[in-house]
């Protein structure tokens with residue numbers, strides 16, 4: 365017994381601890397490489413080395429989990445991830461439903477940026493423009509803000525570049541319904557007014573019939 369032991373009183377009464385490595389055999393680099401079987405660290409079953417996928421980062425060149433356990437894990441992971449993806453989608457769908465105008469503004473800016481337009485207004489600028497906008501300024505249709513589902517209809521709002529500039533600013537856009545935008549097409553606003561005037565001049569009388 366160690367004479368300098370601080371716990372002389374108790375120290376003498378207990379058995380000396382068993383060395384942690386007593387009776388254990390340790391693999392040497394050589395017999396690791398030539399292993400014919402291995403214990404799976406998940407199912408704890410000793411299986412032939414063929415039952416373990418190759419893995420060059422392990423000393424014995426094989427995975428620590430047997431093929432069966434790895435298959436189970438990846439299936440489980442996939443299942444969990446599908447759940448996670450569904451959950452994330454549900455959350456963002458809900459957010460879009462609750463924030464239809466923000467969704468519309470974000471998508472509109474994104475789409476125009478993607479199409480290569482030079483944009484000098486932020487999503488927040490656009491949100492400020494549309495925040496109290498209820499109807500189309502041309503035809504008075506009540507806007508269907510449609511929280512950004514892929515399907516749009518004629519009553520959904522759209523961003524019109526009034527004079528078809530490639531540069532989009534706060535001052536050269538108008539938010540009009542899809543139907544009006546489809547009618548105006550790439551006419552400048554002036555051309556559009558002349559077009560309407562023309563239609564009225566030629567066919568306005570028909571309104572009385």
Ligand SMILES: [Zn+2]
Pocket residue numbers: 404405406407408409429430431432433434
């Ligand atoms: Zn296993």
Ligand SMILES: [Zn+2]
Pocket residue numbers: 500501502503504505540541542543544545
């Ligand atoms: Zn309209």
